[in-house]
Amino acid sequence: MNKEVRVRFAPSPTGALHIGGVRTALYNFLFARKMGGKFLLRIEDTDQTRFVSGAEAYIKDALEWLNISPDESPWSPGNCGPYRQSERKPMYMQYALDLVEKGHAYYAFDTSEELDAMRERLTAARVVSPQYNTITRTQMKNSLTLPEDEVKARLASGDPYVIRIKIPRKEEVRLNDMIRGWVMVHSNTLDDKVLMKSDGMPTYHLANIVDDHLMGITHVIRGEEWLPSAPLHVLLYRYFGWEDSMPQFAHLPLLLKPDGNGKLSKRDADKHGFPVFPMDWADPNSGDKAIGFKEAGYLPDAFLNFLAFLGWNPGDHRELFTLDELVDAFSVERIGKSGTKFDINKAKWFNEQYLRSKTDQELSRYLIADVEKDGLSVSEDKAAKIVAIMKERATFPADLWKEGKFMLIAPQKFDEAVASKKWNQEAITVLSTYKEKLANLNESITAESAKALLEESAAVHDIKFGKVMQAVRLAVTGVGAGPDLMAVFEIIGKEELISRISYALDTLQIQS
RNA sequence: GGUCCGUUCGUCUAGGGGUUAGGACGUAUCCCUUUCACGGAUAAAACACGGGUUCGAUUCCCGUACGGACUACCA
Known part of the structure; x- marks a missing residue:
């Protein structure tokens, strides 16, 4: 029988959602939709010291912006709630205790100072990787080494303790990753990871297994940084007796820096x-600001x-x-x-x-907003015309106005380099005639009529129209490059065009 | 250091025992054109290295190198 596919994205609300996390969310979303399953979001906020307010809202907003919102989440719960681990806190201890009873976990009372001392000792003894494991746990303060009475007394008196997994001494742990195939790790390289912290919260390792099981997760698609702890997770599924329904793992390749070394940051x-x-993010604690793709x-x-x-x-x-x-x-x-x-x-x-691929009307919204931000106004009709000739040269919606300002604002100064090369007597002659012809015109101009008139103006002086085009562009727009000039003329309109030509004729000097 | 993962043009990648190793971004040149851009065309550009296996390896295996992740009572 095929179970319904259920996948989850499980970010922790410690800051802005990183682009790598967004990709993980996207792949989970795509997989769920493709398989006709469900995409859930679970907030992994078991570390209360790293909680950042606003981070959860940021995650929600970002996914909504991208239209990949989860089917089940803290803000749209399904039947497997709560969807915040902090709110699930009461349910984890029983699972940890279950493991203690089965002999797969134990209490540990070591203080952080004692743990540091242990690591120092091992480092001094040149032990390659100092860790709390099958060997070292025999020298530490835990329910494996302490007399049973003392353990009971410590627990009864409220001594702080953690619960650690008891990693088996000699065992090959294997998992079949959907992306990487079989991955094998020997248990003697694993350490006795903390499952329950002394503050009563579970660690990621415990919480994620318990929650994935309870939420019916069928596939865990997450970043490659989790691959090293995946064998530990397999062991947990086994010890809980959930191996038959263990999700399939897929560990995604990391997103790297553009210039080589390390994770993108x-x-x-x-x-x-x-x-x-x-999206933009301002960290409420550090005050750090970061720009977003959206903005x-x-x-x-x-x-x-x-x-x-x-x-x-x-x-x-x-x-x-x-x-x-x-x-x-x-x-x-x-x-x-x-x-x-x-x-x-x-x-x-x-x-x-x-x-x-967007229509001129859709893009006009951006242009109109930007124009108004500059204290100007533009009709919808005109905005669409501007967009039509600008969008081929824009990367971002903001470029529409940034690069197209000259269509609503007459140039005050002219590009020197272009002026010195192209502004000459021929240009002045043609433009003077063009200005007159425009002034004598009774109807408004179109790109076609503007061009016909300009060609005429050049022809009467026996000048080739192409020869003066750059100068004409300079006169009307102030610069030497831009979209089709005749389309620009149509948008600018006759009166404005005449005024700009007059200004150019009065202002520009021939340079030799 | 240890464990694990990875390695095809600068970048994202296709491919897979016998190919002119394909595409895209970027770069360059040309065409179009009133300029710039768009578009079109062309070009330069890659199988990390060394051993096997094989008639033949970029492809399979093993090493090496390089890169990365992990190595917390963080996720």
Whole structure:
């Protein structure tokens, strides 16, 4: 019998959701949709010291922005709540105690000073990896070494304690990762990880196994940083007696720095000037600010498409995928094994593709908002016309206005380099005539009529129209490059055009 | 250091015992054109190294190198 696929994304609310986390969420979402299953979100807030207010709301907002919201979550609960581990706190202890009873876990009373001393001792003795394990636990204060009476007395008197897993001495632990195949680890390299902390909270290891089991999780898709502790998790499933329903694991390759070494981090964002977070974030504790893809002008579909391709590909040459198409094409088998360097250029390219696929009306919204922010106004009709000729050259919606300002604002000064090369007597002659012809025109101009008139103006002086185009552009826009000039003329309109030409004729000097 | 994972153009990747090793971003050149951009075309650009196995290895195996993750009462 096939169980319904249930996957989860389990972030901890310790700050802004990192782009790697967003990709993990996306892959979980895609897999759930593809398999007709459910995508849940669980908040892993068992470390109360690292809690950051606003982080959970940030996670919610980011997923909503990207349209990959979970089916079950703290804010849209299903039947497996609560969806915050802090709210599940009362249920973990019984599982830890179950393990103690079965002899797979034990109480440990060592203070942090004693643990430090142990590590120092081992380091001094040149033990390769100082850890609390099958060997060292015999020298520590725990229910394996202390007399039973003392253990009972300590527990009764409220001595602080943790519960540790008792790793078996000689055992090969293996798991079949969906991405990496069989991974084998010998238990003697594992340590007796803490399961229950002295504050009564479970650690990640205990909580994630208990919750995944209780929530019916069938596949755990998470980052590669979890691979080393996966054997421990397998052991836990076994000791709980849940091995038959143990989820399948898929450990995703990491997102790496663009220049080589290590995981992508916020520092890379600052260093290279691109975002690594989905949205802007201001840390309430440190006051640190970080820019987001959303605010930087990335369209959600483009960002998602870009993200999907960081470690996955459909196996053919298609690159542009809507969310639905991604769902359709997605498979865990096609996720790569190796770490992926982050290339912002590719993200920009995706954004350009999506920007161009939007209608002029859709994009006008951005332009109108930006225009009004500058204290100007523009009709919807005109905005759409501006967008039509600007969107082919924009990467972000903000470029529409940033690069197209000259269409509503007359130039005050002119590009010197262009002026010295192109501004000459021929240009002045043609423009003077053009200005007159425009002034004598009774109707408003179109791109076609503007061009016909300009050609005429050049022809009467026996000058080739192409020869003066650069100068004309300079006169009207102030710069030497831009979109189709005649389309610009149509948008600017006759009166404004005449006024700009007059200003240029009065201002620009011929340089020799 | 130990354990685990990885390694195809600069980057993301396809491929897989015999291929001109394919695509995309970026770069360069050309075409289009009133400029720039878009678009189109072309080019440069990769199987980390060493051993096996094999008629043949980039592909399979083993080493080495390099990179990464993990190594907390953090997740």
